[in-house]
Amino acid sequence: GNKFKSFAHLDVEGNETNIQKCFTTFQNSKWKGSVLQLQYAKESFLQKLQKEISETVTQKDVVPENKPSANNEKSQPELFEVKGPAVPGTPVPGKKDWVVGKYGRVLPILKLKKSYKIKMVKHDPSKHCHAAKVFKDDRLNASIEKSCDKLTWEINAPDNEITKKRKGEFPASQATTKKVKVVLPLPSALPSTNNLR
Numbered sequence: 001g002n003k004f005k006s007f008a009h010l011d012v013e014g015n016e017t018n019i020q021k022c023f024t025t026f027q028n029s030k031w032k033g034s035v036l037q038l039q040y041a042k043e044s045f046l047q048k049l050q051k052e053i054s055e056t057v058t059q060k061d062v063v064p065e066n067k068p069s070a071n072n073e074k075s076q077p078e079l080f081e082v083k084g085p086a087v088p089g090t091p092v093p094g095k096k097d098w099v100v101g102k103y104g105r106v107l108p109i110l111k112l113k114k115s116y117k118i119k120m121v122k123h124d125p126s127k128h129c130h131a132a133k134v135f136k137d138d139r140l141n142a143s144i145e146k147s148c149d150k151l152t153w154e155i156n157a158p159d160n161e162i163t164k165k166r167k168g169e170f171p172a173s174q175a176t177t178k179k180v181k182v183v184l185p186l187p188s189a190l191p192s193t194n195n196l197r
Contacts, residue, residue, distance in 0.1 A: 009041060089126045101126045 012019055027038050086104030101107040110123040159167070 089124075099124060099126045 023038050026036055029036050086100050088102055090100045092098040097109040107125045111120050113120050
């Protein structure tokens, strides 16, 4: 015949030794021609939730002490005291690959790898702190007057009619000549040529 797989949930109360005896007795035993397989059921969701809530409450009761850990100490930046004048480009005494930058800040010398080269390149930020260049042309500065009138610019092309109208310059109106209508008489009003003969 057809064998149907079925399962059942049982709640068994007792101490651990009695439950273990029950498992050893009935595990893989035959009942009504079928083999019994016993196993512990998973804990229900509500029971898990209650355990987690009770654990979080007990953890909140215990106040953690604020001790700086070894990882926290490493993550904070080190403070260097530079003795003497902080001239940009001078190395920091006792620290390798550190240099004094602009305004006395201590900056690291970076080792960068170019994507198309295998060679590592050292980048010293103190040498690039004054990289802004000002371009001056004395000839241009001498020719420019410092008045506000010279700050505006104009295009010396003649304006078309639309631009003139926008500026408010309308062309002078010309007197239009009226056309005189010539009225011709109707052909019936003309003397007929037949009567003249």
